[in-house]
Amino acid sequence: MAQLITFVITPLALLVMVLSGLFPAGASAVMGLINLLSQGLFGVLAWLEHSVPQSQLAPPPTGSIGLAVLGVAWFLMPRTWPARFLGLILCLPAVLYRPPGLMQGQAHSWILDVGQGMAVVIQTAQHTVLYDAGPxxxxxxxxARTVLPALRALHVGALDQIIISHQARDHAGGLLxxxxxxxxxxxxxxxxxxDIATRPCVDGATWAFDGVRFTLYQAEVGWHAQKGDNNRSCVLRVQDDNGSLLLTGDLEAIAEQDLIRRHDLTADWLYVPHHGSKTSSSPEFLAAVQPKMGLISAGALNQxxxxxxxIVARYQAAGIPLINTAYVGAIEIIDGQVRGYRARQWPFAWRI
Known part of the structure; x- marks a missing residue:
């Protein structure tokens, strides 16, 4: 593929530039040939995309990639180079790498940096749950742009449960x-x-994956009190051995009041409802949840x-620190620790 572009299409494009002023008819004929070649190339690429399974392997560590680069360079040396086969051995750490598994009762959660929207991946020892699918x-x-590459990077081969908080496009848009x-x-x-078969969010429903407890909540009021469906958001609480995470979708104040009246929603980490809208995060809700930290998924400079x-001032007054995907990239929660992805990868990555 690369050879076709480098040695055929690119020279022909340069020829078109030369001929366009001297012999327009010839330039047009060459351009037609370029179009045919390009259509054939992209047709083959499209066929490969739909015919060959996508890799679900996590990227290897930087050190093993460096060894693989050295190994390829060693293997491609002239035949007189001693022990060229050793280059293939240097590639093995990158080829055979698999990320370490999680322990029983341990959850690894990522609030992905999807811009103005929401998508959260929760992994346990043998299962993966996706909460919302991004905008x-x-x-x-x-x-397609963020959630699927993130799942591949996290070595996810199958999703055991998808939970869509509600039908808003910034939460359900990426589901297709x-x-x-x-x-x-x-x-x-x-x-x-x-056009998508789903099961309803049952208030109080609970199950466990590998010692990690998942519980659903849904408000009984507020569905028709205002335009929109934010208060129908299916809320998810994830409890592992190191703490609890409460994912709230676009829940607003009237639904918050209903849920804290009927349920114990205390959690160590709270996804700030509705991206930090002033219609949510009521003082009573924050007092009931008592989070150690608020987690925000929002687009930088969003409209x-x-x-x-x-809302920022309300969290500050309550002594609850905030972390925002707009500034730190994807947010990782594991072993009782919360950290932003971007700072760990700078200057090489902006989004996961």
Whole structure:
């Protein structure tokens, strides 16, 4: 493929530049040949994309990649170079690498950096849950652009459960791309989704994966008190041996009040409801949840002004520190620790 572009298409494109002023008809003929070659090339690439399974292997550590580069260089040396086969041995650490597994009762959660939207991956020792699938607006699809690459990077071969908080496009938009890759995954949703089979979010439903407890909540009020479906958000609480994470979708104040009246929602880490909108994070809700930290998924310089300054001040007044994907990239929660991905990868990565 690369040879076709380098040795055929690129020289022909340069020839078109030369001929365009001297012999336009010839330039047009060469351009037609370039179009045919390009269509054939992209046709083959499209066939490969749909015919060859995508890799679900996690990227190897930087050190093993360095060894592999050295090994390839060693192997490609002239035949007189001594022990060229040793180059292949240097490639083995990168080829054979598998990320370390999780222990029983341990959860590893990622709030992905999907911009103005939400997508969270929760892994246990043998299972993976996806909460929301990121936004999709027109040609911009965070499901394909961010969620699927993140799942591959995390070595996820199958999704055991998908939970969609509600049908808003910034939460459910990327679901079509995710379903194309993980079609067998069952889906729970806070409200019915168009043309997609789902099970309802049952308030109080609970199950365990590998010693990690998952519990669903849904408000009984507020669905029709205002325009929109934010208060139908299916809330998820994840409890492992190191703490608890509460994922709230776009929950707003009236639904918050209903849930804290009927349930114990205390959690160590709170996903700030509705990206930090001023309609959410009521003082009573924060007092009931008592989080150690608030986690925000919002787009940098987003048009909604999320998180709203009033809400930021409310968390600060309550002594709850905030961390925002807009500034730190994907947020990782593991072993009782919360950290941003971007700072660990600078200057080589911006989003996971």
């Amino acid at each position: 999709a607006f027109g040609a911009s699809d965070a499901g 791309s995710v379903r194309a890759a993980f079609g067998a995954a069952p889906i729970i949703s806070g409200q019915p989704l168009r 909604f002004g999320h998180p709203h300054p009033v």
